Amino acid sequence: MQDSHQMLSMFSTMVKIRRVEERLLDIFAQGKIPGFIHVSIGQEAVPVGVCSALRPDDYISNTHRGHGQAIAKGADLKRFMAEIYGRIDGYCKGRAGSMHIASRELGIIGSNGVVAGGIPISLGTAFASMYKGNDRVTACFFGDGATNEGAFHESLNLAALWNLPMVFCCENNGWAEFTPQKVHTRLEDLSLRAAAYGIPGVTVDGDDVLKVLKEAEKAVARARKGEGPTLLECKTHRWFGHFAGDAQKYRSPKEIEEVRKFDPVLKFQNLLLEMKVVTPKGVEEIEARVKAEIDEAVAFAENSPVSGMEDLLEDVYA
Amino acid sequence: MKEVRYIRAITEALREEMARDEAVFVVGEDVAYPGGSFSATRGLLEEFGERRVKDTPISESAIVGLALGAATQGLRPVAEIMFMDFLAVCMDQIVNQVAKARYMFGGQYRLPMVIRTPCGGGLNAGPQHSQCLEAWFAHVPGLKVVMPATPYDVKGLLKTAIRDDNPVLFVENKALYGLKGEIPEEEYLVPIGQADVKRPGRDVTVVATSRMVHQSLEAAQTLAKEGIEAEVIDLMTITPLDKEAIFKSVEKTSKLVIAHEAVKAFGIGAEISAMVCEEMIDCLDGPILRVGAPYTPVPFSPERFYLPNAEDVIQAVRKVLEY
Numbered sequence: 001m002q003d004s005h006q007m008l009s010m011f012s013t014m015v016k017i018r019r020v021e022e023r024l025l026d027i028f029a030q031g032k033i034p035g036f037i038h039v040s041i042g043q044e045a046v047p048v049g050v051c052s053a054l055r056p057d058d059y060i061s062n063t064h065r066g067h068g069q070a071i072a073k074g075a076d077l078k079r080f081m082a083e084i085y086g087r088i089d090g091y092c093k094g095r096a097g098s099m100h101i102a103s104r105e106l107g108i109i110g111s112n113g114v115v116a117g118g119i120p121i122s123l124g125t126a127f128a129s130m131y132k133g134n135d136r137v138t139a140c141f142f143g144d145g146a147t148n149e150g151a152f153h154e155s156l157n158l159a160a161l162w163n164l165p166m167v168f169c170c171e172n173n174g175w176a177e178f179t180p181q182k183v184h185t186r187l188e189d190l191s192l193r194a195a196a197y198g199i200p201g202v203t204v205d206g207d208d209v210l211k212v213l214k215e216a217e218k219a220v221a222r223a224r225k226g227e228g229p230t231l232l233e234c235k236t237h238r239w240f241g242h243f244a245g246d247a248q249k250y251r252s253p254k255e256i257e258e259v260r261k262f263d264p265v266l267k268f269q270n271l272l273l274e275m276k277v278v279t280p281k282g283v284e285e286i287e288a289r290v291k292a293e294i295d296e297a298v299a300f301a302e303n304s305p306v307s308g309m310e311d312l313l314e315d316v317y318a
Numbered sequence: 319m320k321e322v323r324y325i326r327a328i329t330e331a332l333r334e335e336m337a338r339d340e341a342v343f344v345v346g347e348d349v350a351y352p353g354g355s356f357s358a359t360r361g362l363l364e365e366f367g368e369r370r371v372k373d374t375p376i377s378e379s380a381i382v383g384l385a386l387g388a389a390t391q392g393l394r395p396v397a398e399i400m401f402m403d404f405l406a407v408c409m410d411q412i413v414n415q416v417a418k419a420r421y422m423f424g425g426q427y428r429l430p431m432v433i434r435t436p437c438g439g440g441l442n443a444g445p446q447h448s449q450c451l452e453a454w455f456a457h458v459p460g461l462k463v464v465m466p467a468t469p470y471d472v473k474g475l476l477k478t479a480i481r482d483d484n485p486v487l488f489v490e491n492k493a494l495y496g497l498k499g500e501i502p503e504e505e506y507l508v509p510i511g512q513a514d515v516k517r518p519g520r521d522v523t524v525v526a527t528s529r530m531v532h533q534s535l536e537a538a539q540t541l542a543k544e545g546i547e548a549e550v551i552d553l554m555t556i557t558p559l560d561k562e563a564i565f566k567s568v569e570k571t572s573k574l575v576i577a578h579e580a581v582k583a584f585g586i587g588a589e590i591s592a593m594v595c596e597e598m599i600d601c602l603d604g605p606i607l608r609v610g611a612p613y614t615p616v617p618f619s620p621e622r623f624y625l626p627n628a629e630d631v632i633q634a635v636r637k638v639l640e641y
Contacts, residue, residue, distance in 0.1 A: 092424030102423040109390060110423055114414050120380045121415060124387015124395075131343065131369065131393060151410070154377035158384070161375065315425035316459050317558075318483040 002210060004277045010052050010209055011272055014044040014265045016290045017068045020077070023294050024067070024084065028244045032302075034086050037098045038065040042239035045264035046171045047072040049212025049234070050139055053220045059125040059138040061118035062111035064099040065171075069141055074106050077297035087304035094307050095315075109138075115176075116142060116149035119168075123155055126164035137223045139167045139216075145176025147190050156231065160197040163228040167219040170231065171206065173238035178250045194231035206234030207264040210271075237262045320503055325495040327469040328358045328434075331476035332396065334505065336366050339394060341430075342480055343370040346381060346398030355400055356436065356495055378408035382433065386416050386485075389431040394480055402437040402489060403449045416485045417460030428483040432476070437465075438529055438579060439625050440493035445615035450528070450580035455487050456556045456589070463556040464510055465489045467531035469499030471554055474508025482510060489556075491528045491579075511555050513563035519549035522635050523567040523574045525590060527553050530577040530609070530626060537631035548635060556586055564590065565598055572603035573641070575634045579626055582610025604641025607634040 021039040028037055040047070047068035051060065054073075062069045070080055075091070083090025084098045091103050102110035109125055112118035122140035129136040146152055147170060159166050170190050174181050187193070194201025200222075204215045212234055219230035237259040241248045248256060272278045278286075322330065336342045344350075344359055350373040353360035363371040374381050378399055385395035399405055405412060412433070420427050439448035455463050462484050466472040472490065479486040516531060517538050526534040531552045538548040549567050553560065568574050574594060576587035587608035594606060609630045617624055 090424070092422065092426070095424050096422050100422050102426060104390070104423075104426040109387065110419060112415075114410055117410055117415055120383020120411055121387040121390075123380060123384040124389070125391055126387070127384055128388045128391035128393050131388070132391075151379045151383070154375070154380035155383070157375055158377055158380045162372075315421045317462070318420065318428045 002213070006052065007272060007277055010048050010213070011268055011278070012286050012290070013048050013072055014209065014268060015286055016293070017044045017047070017071050018265050019287070019290050019294055020071065021067060023298065025240070025244055027298070033084055035097050037084065037244045038242065039240055039244060040065050040068045042259060042262070042264070043171060043173055043206070043236045044068055045209035045212050045268070046169070046206045046234045046236055047141070049209045050167070050169050050216040050232070052213050053216035054137065054139055057107060058136050059107040059109055059122070061109045061122040061138070061140045062101065063118065063141055063143065064111065064113050065143070066101065066111040066141065067098070070101050070108060070111070073108050075101070075103060075108070077293055078300040081297040081301040082304045085301040085304065086306065087301055088307045088311065089300070089304035093311065116146040116151040118142070119146065119155040120151050122166065123159055123164060126159065126166045127162070129165055135165070135224045137165045137167065137220050139169055139220070141169050141171060143176065144170060144172040144174065144181050144190060145179070145184060147193060148184060156194070156197045156199070156229070159229040160199045163226065165223040165226070166229040167216065167223055168229055168231045170233040172233055172235050175238055175242070177242045189233065191231050191233040199229050199231060201231040201233065203233045203235065206236035207262045207267060209264060209268050236264070319500045321498050322469050322501055323495065324469045324472055324497045324499065325356060325358055327473035327501060328476060328490065329360055329362070331473045331480070332359060332362060333365065335477055335480040336362065336370060341392060342394040342396065343372065344396050344398070345372040345374060345385060347374055347376055347400055349373060349398050354398065356492065358398070358434070378404055379411050382408045382411035382416065385431045385433070386411065386419060386429065389429040389485070390419070390427045394430045396432045396434060396480060399433055399435040401447045402435045402451055403446050405435060405451060412455070412461070413458050417458045421460055429485050430483045432479045432486045432488050434488045434490065436490040436492040436495070438491040438493045439616045439621050440529070442619055442621060443492070444618040448616040450578065452489055452527070452556050453580060453584060453586050456586055460485065462486045462510060462558065463489065464554065465528045465556055466554060467491070467494065467528050467552050469497060470501050471508055471514070471552070473501055474506055475510065475554065478507050478510050486510070489528070493529055508554070511558045511560060513560035514552045514554055515549060515563070515567070516552045517548065517550040519547035519571070521547045521571060521573070522638060523549050523551065523564070523571045524577060524631060524635065525551045525553060525564055525574065526577040527556070527586070529579050530631070533626065533628045534577050534631050536628040537635065540628065540632055541635060546635065546639065561593065564594065568594060568598055569601050572601055573638045574602070574606045575609065575631065575638055576606065577609040577626065577631050577634070580610055581613055582608050583613050585610050604638050607638050609634050
């Protein structure tokens with residue numbers, strides 16, 4: 001039986017991710033954000049479920065579709081928003097943008113624009129924990145498409161061999177950019193790949209945040225005890241396209257409509273209402289708080305300056 | 319002073335830095351139990367233990383990625399990639415990850431890591447085990463690229479590279495592994511980013527790297543018999559390039575030859591040549607000539623028509639002196 005306080009907190013975070021992503025789609029459509037964004041609407045249970053099993057001093061590596069992970073790991077929404085806007089008060093001085101958000105102090109090693117690019121890097125933070133003799137765990141996030149990259153296989157093999165304190169979290173939304181899973185792999189359950197490396201593989205309903213949390217807690221506990229990595233596959237659903245503005249012509253309109261039935265935020269909300277952990281008024285209050293926080297963050301970002309010419313040449317070398 | 323081989327100078331540097339700083343660890347294929355496929359890491363496992371000297375599977379991307387992640391947490395990995403040619407196997411990790419992590423994350427991280435790798439032909443190792451690819455990496459902002467030519471320089475530069483808080487691609491030369499040279503008994507460092515005038519001269523500047531430093535010195539000896547005094551500059555560091563050393567010499571001699579073992583076309587000689595033309599055209603008394611390998615893969619056999627040598631440097635110097 002999960003702690004109500006924790007469940008409410010998880011629900012708030014899921015609402016925050018959903019509303020942030022919706023706001024970003026809106027801002028992006030207005031042409032206010034440079035570059036590309038890749039929203040994770042429909043997938044909120046995965047980052048929240050996994051990050052709720054982590055300690056603040058644990059690490060995560062993140063992907064181009066990583067807003068949920070950044071928020072779930074505790075990102076300050078103002079600095080997060082400023083980074084997406086490409087402004088100097090962002091986490092990375094505006095140099096990273098949506099795809100490369102990183103925060104050393106929060107343990108967000110870095111988000112990666114190269115599919116599977118962050119997986120080998122997460123081996124290093126896990127190795128550093130072992131080397132230094134602390135019990136910090138590294139959770140490495142990636143999608144179904146990434147599991148076909150060589151870097152994924154090299155990394156699982158090495159992590160398994162050295163018993164690295166890691167959780168490999170596959171956020172399987174069934175789509176590798178514009179290609180569905182059945183066209184990019186023969187496997188139905190990607191967790192089967194774990195057997196090839198001699199580690200446990202688990203598939204879980206990635207739209208049920210409590211189920212994700214339960215499996216994540218098991219995997220994190222294993223890693224922290226020194227029992228090595230787990231491949232945790234969370235099956236979820238991507239509502240929108242690969243990037244904002246992607247018309248998804250490669251996907252059937254029926255499917256695009258049907259995935260909304262799996263709404264993890266609504267599902268959890270209904271459960272909490274039923275369990276009386278929250279009331280409808282309580283939900284309204286959470287939504288209002290989230291909106292206020294987002295409004296403040298957007299204002300902060302829009303008022304933050306873009307970096308100048310002199311800032312461009314800094315930080316190439318230490 | 320004592321005499322050591324280039325390969326042993328590397329081992330000494332590693333041993334000294336590992337003894338000095340607990341954050342330093344070695345990782346790569348065959349580096350621990352076998353002591354390195356070229357014996358560079360011989361004895362380190364016995365002295366420092368399994369925690370600090372790690373054998374990996376054949377997984378270059380994992381090796382480099384692990385080094386990067388560990389470096390973000392303040393460890394000082396020295397990763398070995400067995401042949402420079404194999405950097406191609408892990409290019410994403412080197413170019414898109416290591417080189418970019420400090421800058422694109424807004425300066426949050428120092429990345430005190432070294433990737434050691436041998437380049438070069440002369441051992442009939444064939445096209446996939448003999449390349450000199452420093453130009454590729456010099457072209458990527460965020461990396462430092464170092465190419466020592468002597469036992470003295472390789473030891474001093476490797477110690478400096480390990481202490482540097484930036485990613486250093488440390489390019490050794492397998493044909494130089496057996497080269498003997500004198501080094502001090504006591505500890506010393508050689509700075510990164512500074513070229514070394516290996517032989518002063520007034521008639522022509524020869525800027526060289528790695529094995530071609532020795533070929534250029536040999537050429538200079540031959541030319542001296544005819545009264546031509548060549549100034550041989552060993553770059554030692556490719557990036558950050560010691561432009562001042564090159565300018566100072568060209569100002570004196572007005573004539574420049576660049577010699578590298580890498581394929582001449584699109585090599586670092588092209589960059590140095592363009593740079594000198596842009597900034598010192600008034601000092602030049604003739605074209606800048608480059609000595610490099612032909613535009614082919616390195617043949618398994620015969621290498622003697624392929625690898626640049628002292629004679630090529632002599633011919634280039636003679637040509638440039640016609641102006």
